[in-house]
Amino acid sequence: xxxxxxxxxxxxxxxxxxxxxxxxxxxxxxxxxxxxxxxxxxxxxxxxxxxxxxxxxxxxxxxxxxxxxxxxxxxxxxxxxxxxxxxxxxxxxxxxxxxxxxxxxxxxxxxxxxxxxxxxxxxxxxxxxxxxxxxxxxxxxxxxxxxxxxxxxxxxxxxxxxxxxxxxxxxxxxxxxxxxxxxxxxxxxxxxxxxxxxxxxxxxxxxxxxxxxxxxxxxxxxxxxxxxxxxxxxxxxxxxxxxxxxxxxxxxxxxxxxxxxxxxxxxxxxxxxxxxxxxxxxxxxxxxxxxxxxxxxxxxxxxxxxxxxxxxxxxxxxxxxxxxxxxxxxxxxxxxxxxxxxxxxxxxxxxxxxxxxxxxxxxxxxxxxxxxxxxxxxxxxxxxxxxxxxxxxxxxxxxxxxxxxxxxxxxxxxxxxxxxxxxxxxxxxxxxxxxxxxxxxxxxxxxxxxxxxxxxxxxxxxxxxxxxxxxxxxxxxxxxxxxxxxxxxxxxxxxxxxxxxxxxxxxxxxxxxxxxxxxxxxxxxxxxxxxxxxxxxxxxxxxxxxxxxxxxxxxxxxxxxxxxxxxxxxxxxxxxxxxxxxxxxxxxxxxxxxxxxxxxxxxxxxxxxxxxxxxxxxxxxxxxxxxxxxxxxxxxxxxxxxxxxxxxxxxxxxxxxxxxxxxxxxxxxxxxxxxxxxxxxxxxxxxxxxxxxxxxxxxxxxxxxxxxxxxxxxxxxxxxxxxxxxxxxxxxxxxxxxxxxxxxxxxxxxxxxxxxxxxxxxxxxxxxxxxxxxxxxxxxxxxxxxxxxxxxxxxxxxxxxxxxxxxxxxxxxxxxxxxxxxxxxxxxxxxxxxxxxxxxxxxxxxxxxxxxxxxxxxxxxxxxxxxxxxxxxxxx
Amino acid sequence: xxxxxxxxxxxxxxxxxxxxxxxxxxxxxxxxxxxxxxxxxxxxxxxxxxxxxxxxxxxxxxxxxxxxxxxxxxxxxxxxxxxxxxxxxxxxxxxxxxxxxxxxxxxxxxxx
Numbered sequence: 005x006x007x008x009x010x011x012x013x014x015x016x017x018x019x020x021x022x023x024x025x026x027x028x029x030x031x032x033x034x035x036x037x038x039x040x041x042x043x044x045x046x047x048x049x050x051x052x053x054x055x056x057x058x059x060x061x062x063x064x065x066x067x068x069x070x071x072x073x074x075x076x077x078x079x080x081x082x083x084x085x086x087x088x089x090x091x092x093x094x095x096x097x098x099x100x101x102x103x104x105x106x107x108x109x110x111x112x113x114x115x116x117x118x119x120x121x122x123x124x125x126x127x128x129x130x131x132x133x134x135x136x137x138x139x140x141x142x143x144x145x146x147x148x149x150x151x152x153x154x155x156x157x158x159x160x161x162x163x164x165x166x167x168x169x170x171x172x173x174x175x176x177x178x179x180x181x182x183x184x185x186x187x188x189x190x191x192x193x194x195x196x197x198x199x200x201x202x203x204x205x206x207x208x209x210x211x212x213x214x215x216x217x218x219x220x221x222x223x224x225x226x227x228x229x230x231x232x233x234x235x236x237x238x239x240x241x242x243x244x245x246x247x248x249x250x251x252x253x254x255x256x257x258x259x260x261x262x263x264x265x266x267x268x269x270x271x272x273x274x275x276x277x278x279x280x281x282x283x284x285x286x287x288x289x290x291x292x293x294x295x296x297x298x299x300x301x302x303x304x305x306x307x308x309x310x311x312x313x314x315x316x317x318x319x320x321x322x323x324x325x326x327x328x329x330x331x332x333x334x335x336x337x338x339x340x341x342x343x344x345x346x347x348x349x350x351x352x353x354x355x356x357x358x359x360x361x362x363x364x365x366x367x368x369x370x371x372x373x374x375x376x377x378x379x380x381x382x383x384x385x386x387x388x389x390x391x392x393x394x395x396x397x398x399x400x401x402x403x404x405x406x407x408x409x410x411x412x413x414x415x416x417x418x419x420x421x422x423x424x425x426x427x428x429x430x431x432x433x434x435x436x437x438x439x440x441x442x443x444x445x446x447x448x449x450x451x452x453x454x455x456x457x458x459x460x461x462x463x464x465x466x467x468x469x470x471x472x473x474x475x476x477x478x479x480x481x482x483x484x485x486x487x488x489x490x491x492x493x494x495x496x497x498x499x500x501x502x503x504x505x506x507x508x509x510x511x512x513x514x515x516x517x518x519x520x521x522x523x524x525x526x527x528x529x530x531x532x533x534x535x536x537x538x539x540x541x542x543x544x545x546x547x548x549x550x551x552x553x554x555x556x557x558x559x560x561x562x563x564x565x566x567x568x569x570x571x572x573x574x575x576x577x578x579x580x581x582x583x584x585x586x587x588x589x590x591x592x593x594x595x596x597x598x599x600x601x602x603x604x605x606x607x608x609x610x611x612x613x614x615x616x617x618x619x620x621x622x623x624x625x626x627x628x629x630x631x632x633x634x635x636x637x638x639x640x641x642x643x644x645x646x647x648x649x650x651x652x653x654x655x656x657x658x659x660x661x662x663x664x665x666x667x668x669x670x671x672x673x674x675x676x677x678x679x680x681x682x683x684x685x686x687x688x689x690x691x692x693x694x695x696x697x698x699x700x701x702x703x704x705x706x707x708x709x710x711x712x713x714x715x716x717x718x719x720x721x722x723x724x725x726x727x728x729x730x731x732x733x734x735x736x737x738x739x740x741x742x743x744x745x746x747x748x749x750x751x752x753x754x755x756x757x758x759x760x761x762x763x764x765x766x767x768x769x770x771x772x773x774x775x776x777x778x779x780x781x782x783x784x785x786x787x788x789x790x791x792x793x794x795x796x797x798x799x800x801x802x803x804x805x806x807x808x809x810x811x812x813x814x815x816x817x818x819x820x821x822x823x824x825x826x827x828x829x830x831x832x833x834x835x836x837x838x839x840x841x842x843x844x845x846x847x848x849x850x851x852x853x854x855x856x857x858x859x860x861x862x863x864x865x866x867x868x869x870x871x872x873x874x875x876x877x878x879x880x
Numbered sequence: 881x882x883x884x885x886x887x888x889x890x891x892x893x894x895x896x897x898x899x900x901x902x903x904x905x906x907x908x909x910x911x912x913x914x915x916x917x918x919x920x921x922x923x924x925x926x927x928x929x930x931x932x933x934x935x936x937x938x939x940x941x942x943x944x945x946x947x948x949x950x951x952x953x954x955x956x957x958x959x960x961x962x963x964x965x966x967x968x969x970x971x972x973x974x975x976x977x978x979x980x981x982x983x984x985x986x987x988x989x990x991x992x
Contacts, residue, residue, distance in 0.1 A: 009951070026931070029943070032953030033906035033923055039949055060924035 010038040010054045013456075018058050030061055081414070082421075089422040092398075099394060099775055100426075103387050106771040107430035107474075110383020112437050113764045115467050116445065117376035119438075119453050120757075122463045124364045127267045127352035132207040133307070136171070137348040138314060140304035141356055142341045145323070150344035153356040154300040157293060159343070160199075162328060163321055169312035174202040175278065176270075176303040178360060179289065181555045182733060183274065184248045185235055189734045191554045192231075194273040197281055203261075205307045212243045213259025219277040226259040226275040249276075250555040251732050252285060266452045269351045270303075270360040285557055288701060297328050303360075305348070318345040358589060368754050375761050378518055380470065382765055383430075384478040385511045386772040387423060391482035393508060393779040395489075403491040415487035423479025424472060431471045435464075449753055481507075509812055512776060515769035516816035516853055517823070522762030524824040524849030525831075528842055529755035532832065533748055535687075535839035541744075542682030543586055544620030548740035549719060550585050551706040551726070556733050560700050563612070569725050570708060575718035577711040578618040583610040583702040586619070586684055587744040595695065596664040597651055597675075603667030606647070607692055610699030616642070616679070618709050625655035626677030629698060637698050639673035641665075645681045647693030665697065673697075686747035690836040707740065770856050773809075777861055781805060781868035789873035801869040806861045813857055817850045824849070886938075886971050892917065893929045894938060894968055897958050905945070905955040906930070930958055938964030 018034070019027045034057055041050035093100040128134060140159060141150035160173040177197040183190050200219035208215070211229060218226050225247060232239045235247070239260055246254050255276060264271040284290050293301045308314060321343045346354070355363035402415060438455055446453055454460060553559045559566075563581050570579045584590065592605035613631045616623070624645060629636045641663045648658040655678035663673040681691045710718035719737070726735045781788070788801055796804075824846045832838045886894070896912035897904040910926045913919070933939045938961060945955040960968070 026927075026956075028953045029906065029956040030923075030927065032946070032950035032955060033927070035950050035953070036907050036947075037923060057923050060922050061927070 010035060011051060014055050014058050018061060021062055034058060085418045085421045086425070088418065089425050092422065093426070096394070096397075098778065099390050102771045102775040103390055103426055104430050104433065106386040106768045107383040107427060108433040108437070109764050109768050109771075110380045110386075110474075111427075111431050111434035111467070111471055113379040113761050114376045114470065115434055115438050115463075116453075117372050117379075117761075118463050118467055119455070119460060120451065121369050121373060121376075122460070123267065123451065123453055124353060124369055126459065127364070128269055128348045130207070130265050130267070131205075131348070134348050136308045136310065137205055138306050138308065138345040139348060139351060140306060140321075141344050141346050142300070143344050145340050145342040148342075150346050151356055152300070152341075153303060153351075153358040155302055155304045155343075156297045156300050157302045158295055158297050158328075159324075160302075160304045160306070163306075163324060163343075166324075167317060167320060169309050169317055171307045171309045172201040172204040173304065173306050174199040174205045176202075176272070176305075177278075177281075177289070177293070177301055178303075179286075179555070180552070181274075182250050183235075184251065184732075185246075188235060189732075190234070191552075191734060191736055192274055194271055196272045196275055197278050198272075198275050199278050202275060205305050208261040211239050211260040211262065212241075213257075215259070218259035219275065220279070221258070222277060222279040222283065223253070223255045224258040224277045224280070225255040226261055227257060228261055228263045228273045230263050231273045232260050250285065250557075253280075253283075255280065267352075269355075269363060286555070297325060306345070314345055314347075321345070362750060365750065365754075368750075368757075372757065372761075375522070375758070375765075379761060379765055379768065380474055382515055382518065382768045382772070384474040385515065386768060386775065387426060387478045388481050389508050389511045389772055390775040390779065391419075391423070391479070392485055393776060395482060395486040396783070398486055399489050402486055402489050406489075406491045412487050416483045419483035419486060420476060420479040423482075424475040427471050427475030427478070431468065449756065450749075508776065509808075512769075512773060512809075513812050513816050513819075515765075515772055516813060516857065517819045519762065519766045519769045519853045520816060520820035520850040521824050521827065522758065522765050523852055524820070524846050525827050526755065526759045526762050527845045527849050528824075528828045528831070529751065529758060531842065531845060532835065532839050533751050533755060536748060536751075536835075536837065537745065539683070539687060539837065541586070542621075542680060543684065545586050545741040545744050547710045547715060548585075548618070549708050549710060549722065549737045550740050550743065551708070551722075551735070551737045553581075553704045553706065554733070554736075556730065558730075559706070560703055562729065563703075563706070566706075566725070566729055567614075569729070570722065573721055573725075575710055575712060575714070575721045577709040578614055579706065579708045580614045580618040581612045581703045581706050582615055583699065583704065584684075585705050585707055585740050585743060587686070587740075587747055590684070590692070590694075593665070593695075594667045596667040598661040598663070599651065606695050608695040608697060610702030611696045612698060612700070612703065615696065615707075618707050621682060622680040624678045624680050626659040626675070628677060636676070637700075639665075639671060640676045640697070641673055642677040642679060642696040643675055644679045644691075644694040646691050647695065648678050650693055663695075686744075687837040688747070688835050766853065766856065769853070770860055773857055773860050774864070777809070777864045781864055785868065785871065785876050788868055789871060789876045792869070792871075793873045793877065798866065798869045802862065802865050805865040805868065806858075809857065809861050813854055817854070820850055821846055886967055889925075890929055890933055890938075891968070891971055893926065893933065894960060894964060897930075897939065898960055898968070902957070904958045909958070930956075933964070934958070937961060938967055 015031055015035075018031055022030055034054060037057070038050055038054045041053050045053075128137075131137065139153070140155050140163070142152040142155055143150040157175060157177070160175050164170045164173050175198060178193075179195055179197060180191065180193045181195045183192045183195070198219065200216075202219065203210075203215040210218075211232075213226065218224065227235075227242075227247075229239045232242050236242055236245070242257055242260050245257050247257065249255055263273075281290050281294055289301075293299050308317065324343055325341055346356070351359075351363070353364045353366045353369065405415060435455070442453055442455065445451070455464065559581070567579045567581075570576045590607035590609060593608040594603050595606050595608070596603050611629075613629050615621075616628050626642070629640065629642070643658065645655060648655055651658070651661075653661065658675050658678050661675045663675050665671045665673055679694075679696075683691060684694065708722060710722075712718070722737075723735045726733075784805070788805075791801055791804070828842050828846065832842075892913050893909060896909045896916075900908055900912055906923055906927050909930065910921060910923055913921060913926065930939060930941075934941055939958045940961050941956045941958045943954045944957055946952050
């Protein structure tokens with residue numbers, strides 16, 4: 005029933021603006037009609053008709069304001085100002101439209117950015133006492149700053165024991181698993197092992213189960229409402245049911261919680277008790293990952309006591325790592341890491357290495373904030389500019405009002421009311437456009453913005469206040485200019501006051517310069533992304549499909565068979581299994597190469613045979629891993645050129661050098677090959693040293709290079725073979741290049757945002773120019789006609805008219821170029837590999853604006869120049 | 881001052897109220913007028929006309945008849961006053977008087 009009702013807010017609106025004597029029957033009548041429309045014309049049209057008819061009731065005869073108001077002079081004057089404003093707007097349709105469109109666009113951009121920024125800043129703040137929650141992070145002691153989000157499992161319990169003030173802690177170990185019940189099977193990436201105290205740190209509503217007890221026992225599992233619905237089709241009576249994990253473990257559901265809010269820096273759907281780890285089938289997980297200070301696999305959160313100074317605690321725990329390990333171990337780890345506390349609410353905008361999902365970016369927000377203000381100011385300037393330019397037209401009205409006794413203040417009021425009215429109309433338009441476009445914005449920029457919610461209410465109020473302020477400020481200048489005209493001067497005909505011209509020029513200049521800067525910034529961002537995408541990586545990611553093994557531990561022993569079957573097909577060129585695929589984060593492993601006196605951590609990844617072939621990596625010296633040589637399976641390493649250089653070897657020298665995996669003198673190995681450098685991660689970071697070794701216990705991704713053109717066909721064939729060999733493991737895959745290009749998503753999103761807003765700025769700027777040229781040519785019509793009468797041609801007049809604008813454009817180009825260059829240099833600094841040269845972009849981009857401006861000026865000027873002099877000069 | 885004469889639309893609304901008797905309120909009057917004239921009219925037009933007629937003294941109204949469909953809101957039910965009846969009659973008589981003055985030949989001969 006609720007859903008069938010007409011839009012509530014319209015009903016409330018009618019009740020508000022209609023006279024209370026009538027509002028009840030009006031709403032009742034409208035509602036009756038609404039249901040009739042709905043059955044005849046469908047819900048959409050019924051809604052529109054409802055809103056439209058409701059608006060028609062906004063007539064003066066039943067408006068509460070006019071009926072109840074005392075008819076004091078002030079009210080009457082206000083009414084008069086209002087009517088005059090409406091009349092003026094209707095009379096100058098073109099300039100009003102320009103004003104309103106410009107301001108609407110400005111407010112549109114402003115509203116979107118305000119909502120976006122507020123959303124970004126709201127992350128993780130829905131938890132109770134979120135200001136007491138901190139994440140434990142790691143960072144180099146000498147830099148005194150937290151850098152790595154992932155910590156060791158052993159840290160939290162000892163810190164909790166040793167330092168007072170930690171109320172509770174919770175650790176998260178992400179462990180993508182296969183969840184099944186009966187014949188339903190799902191790979192779940194948002195599967196975590198966590199402490200039973202998790203619900204003391206993060207607030208959740210329990211639909212079923214008890215927060216304190218839920219995760220105490222081994223093999224207990226808390227799931228979210230959406231997952232309960234997915235598996236059981238209901239969120240009731242679920243506690244006590246069993247889910248099978250990885251086809252071999254049985255976990256009992258002990259609680260159902262509400263879903264994690266979208267504005268959280270990470271999401272979980274399954275929380276398994278940390279007490280289940282000792283019986284888990286994954287060996288590294290249940291052994292060293294659970295006990296070590298140095299194997300970093302967990303996200304650790306603390307909730308502090310209210311009376312604790314977090315800064316002080318942060319200082320105290322700094323060097324705890326040192327005391328908790330014997331000196332040898334500490335040296336062995338060798339990186340001199342310290343512990344830091346990071347406030348929960350800062351994580352999203354201050355992400356560290358190893359975040360689970362793409363987080364926000366502070367710099368992006370500040371750039372957007374600046375753009376929001378700039379766009380709003382541009383729109384407001386338009387109004388100021390056009391109104392001032394038009395003031396001469398209104399001078400007779402002002403003269404008359406003054407003669408009849410209007411005080412200057414009253415005139416100022418009138419013009420300000422006019423500008424506020426325009427702003428409010430524009431705001432209405434802007435908000436309606438936001439309402440209409442928000443689904444597209446959200447899907448394009450992968451965001452979850454909404455306008456009519458409690459969270460955005462303050463934003464709407466803020467936008468409203470800002471637009472009122474903009475209206476006031478924008479109306480102020482013309483108000484003072486116009487109201488200062490002297491009636492005697494006006495009526496005597498000395499009306500060509502040239503006041504305000506230089507100010508107007510300045511505004512147009514600023515608009516141009518800003519449009520130019522925004523456009524060259526957009527081009528630079530797009531070019532850099534294109535450059536990164538087109539650069540030869542040195543590793544071939546095309547036509548490679550990746551199948552994550554997702555906890556399927558039987559793969560390691562049966563992969564050879566799968567590989568054989570796959571490679572027999574013509575559709576498959578090569579198959580391999582490895583720890584990482586391009587774009588993944590590297591973990592460091594302690595090792596010592598020949599000639600080093602100390603252990604060091606080297607980015608190392610476990611691979612299997614044919615890894616280099618599958619990914620098209622090239623050897624500079626030595627050989628690839630060989631399946632027929634047994635020692636290759638444990639004791640051999642292939643390094644990249646960068647590492648060889650760091651160790652002071654040429655590729656050929658590196659071959660045969662000793663290599664100690666773990667740095668413990670237990671597994672002596674040799675370097676057997678040196679690869680050409682390749683980009684394993686995005687071009688944002690430089691190429692780092694890489695060690696490849698054969699490490700079966702790390703494998704969790706199968707990479708298959710498809711041959712031939714028909715990829716879809718190949719995938720289908722691979723699926724058949726997979727299902728034949730692993731019937732209990734659903735077939736899921738992604739493409740290596742898609743995965744890799746995800747690294748550029750943030751830049752692309754940012755580029756898209758800047759592009760939209762620079763387009764807005766350009767349109768606002770051209771609206772402004774259009775208005776100014778329009779008014780200017782109208783003022784100079786007589787001059788043009790006299791020139792024509794005296795024999796000037798169209799081209800001649802064009803020159804006269806556009807001379808002034810050409811000057812403005814030239815100056816704005818001169819201003820924009822160095823500022824664009826500054827932006828480009830700063831923004832590109834974050835990229836290890838930058839596009840070759842951006843000078844041409846900075847030099848050429850302004851001409852897009854120039855083109856738009858010239859077309860505007862020329863079209864209008866030609867129109868003016870075509871006027872027949874007789875028609876204009878007849879009156880003289 | 882408000883005039884006491886009836887406009888065309890006002891007359892239509894009055895007639896509709898007369899037809900509907902005890903069930904004359906915004907929506908029903910709108911439908912009645914639309915049914916007979918075939919012209920679309922908006923609710924606000926009907927509403928303002930009825931209120932105007934009430935102010936002129938041709939209609940009187942009372943509240944009543946809340947239904948579920950209306951979200952429990954009452955209707956304003958209109959009735960023609962004796963003044964209203966009088967002015968309707970006047971309008972009708974005026975018309976027939978004027979009809980009588982049209983020359984028969986001109987009309988029936990179709991010369992116009």
